[in-house]
Amino acid sequence: MKIRLWRLNWIIPLALLGLAGYLNSTHQVPVRSPGLPGLAPSSPIPSQLGNSQHLPYGKPLGTPEDNDVVCRPIYCLSNNGTTKMADWVAYRLTVDAITGDEEQSREWMPDPDLPPHKTLRPSDYRGVGALGYDRGHQMPLASARGGDWQLTNLLSNITPQRADLNRGAWLQLERAEREMAQQVETVYVITGTLYERPMPPLPHSSQPHRVPSGYWKVLWDGSRMYAFILDQDVPRDYDYRNGLTSVAEIERRTGLDLFPLMEQNQQQQLEQEQNLP
Template identity: 35%
Template sequence: MARRRRRGLLGQLARSSRIGLVFVVVISGLWYWQEGDVRDRLSWMGVPEWQWNDWRSWNRVLRNDGFLVGWSDVRGEALWVGYVLNRVDSPRSQPRPDRFEPDWRSLWPIGSDDYTHSGYDRGHLAPNYAMSVVHGRDAQLASFLMTNITPQRPKLNRQLWQRLEEAVIDDFVPRFGRVWVVTGPVFDDQLLHRVGFTQVPVGFYKILVVPGQTPRALAFLMPQDVSGNEPLARFLVTVDEIEAHTGLDFFPQLPDSIERQMEGYVETAGWGLEAVSTRPGRYQ
């Protein structure tokens, strides 16, 4: 009798396990489908893909209101951040948050205090102002998570990089109506050069894309050691060059014929870059 009860109990457990497994598979599939839909709305032609032959470019996608993060547990920071900016008729930013917050999704306990007396600013990848104006308060607050922050030298963060961010939201977005952005750091081989748990980049890239029948792209690569007052145009590069530096494949769903043209050449026609290249920044 006891043996029959044990067999009956084991049978119930087996059936429950199968039901539980089916439930997990279904829920996971629905989650992946929903996440894929969100990624499509926050990225153009697919999220950047990492190269399988370089473990340092491995990353996992973190979703926030308004932007996606390609997070590297190896580097302790984002390898890329992607978002879209739309024209806003009456831009109005919410008050700037007064603190940076840790992100529980990070493998490492990365905090704002890591940067104190380090010589590096807490540099945003998804910009505070643009997130607030275009995507709202929740996106702005998410931009103050430490997974969106990177070590930037003050003259880059407060001057040259700031000027580029201003040109994007104040000039390029109103000109085209919508601009897709992918931005992130570039590293050297000094894996242990860190602020806290975060590896210090040697430079930063920003890729701007305006979709269309013939999509256009504008890409910048800026080193950390700038004076801050250089013309933005000095740092123009091709998307191919940024891919070579990062080990990432940007816009992987783009047809090859369009990819070769858009990623292999620097083409500034139509952007109005001349008007903003040497313009002083808002905080200079």
């Protein structure tokens, strides 16, 4: 597996990981988690991914070995060179991350840390509107108001997403996770793609690729876990709560073990289907 880290010449100040403790930097140093649920105090978390505050229970097992895992200050993602999309994107939301008044824009850029043949270019997305697609963020632009929001516009974080989904249920879900972060201060999110039926390809792309047929997302606030699956073809007025599912169902359909360092019974106890934001 190829791993590339975002090169920085400054240390990123980091908030609390989970319920307590600090990570000291984004470099490859031992990372320990004092008292996270499911882990004994001071038990080590694999740090080879660099910014592992986004993956407190480790990199999902089942991630293809030839994927490129790229970690940045605001997220980690696993880019699939066959689909040209990220299989998953993990990010840690805090009040600071979602708060800011800097004006944001959508300036699409190829990922500089991926080989050109493994990712799409802005020109590949020409004409997406004619198919009813938006350029949909996996980590939301609005969830990075605290800084480095430009990194959400890299095309490795973008997929062709139906406009009705992107502007409807998916937008509702993104708002809900930010509301949750405001209430509990820290929310861990992992989201990704499903390929369960053929979808129309991008009409002007010269590269082989696959358009997702749906999306999944898991939110964890330290005491509750919510899992969702939303199909590409849901109508604009679809309520995101109708997409509630289980982590086990997402793992069955993706072939991933999303939280390899979390005990299965602990994971089941964390899953909830009530009191959603």
